[in-house]
Amino acid sequence: MSTPEGWMSWDDVRSLLKRKTRSAGSVRKWAEKHGFNEQAVADVIDAKRLPSDAITRAMGLEKALLWRVPLHKR
Known part of the structure; x- marks a missing residue:
């Protein structure tokens, strides 16, 4: 299933955040610029946690919750 437009x-x-941190020079620089903890x-x-609302906004995105039908019911 593809992602809707x-x-x-x-x-x-995660790829977008990685590009943004590379563009800033490092994860640390991007985090400091936006007031976040580098580890967060x-x-x-690294897919260890979902982005907070604040990180999501700093990326120029908005967070939305999606639901799906389980694979065994499709």
Whole structure:
């Protein structure tokens, strides 16, 4: 199943954050610029945690909750 237009997958969000931190020069620089803990940002990139609302906004995104039908019921 592809991601509908205007929506991003979890991998897309992590990739975007990775690009933004590279553009800033490092995870630390991007985190400091936006007032975040460096480890919190790194954990999002490494898929250890979901981005907070504040990190999501700093990325230029808005968070939305989606529900899906379990695979065994499709």
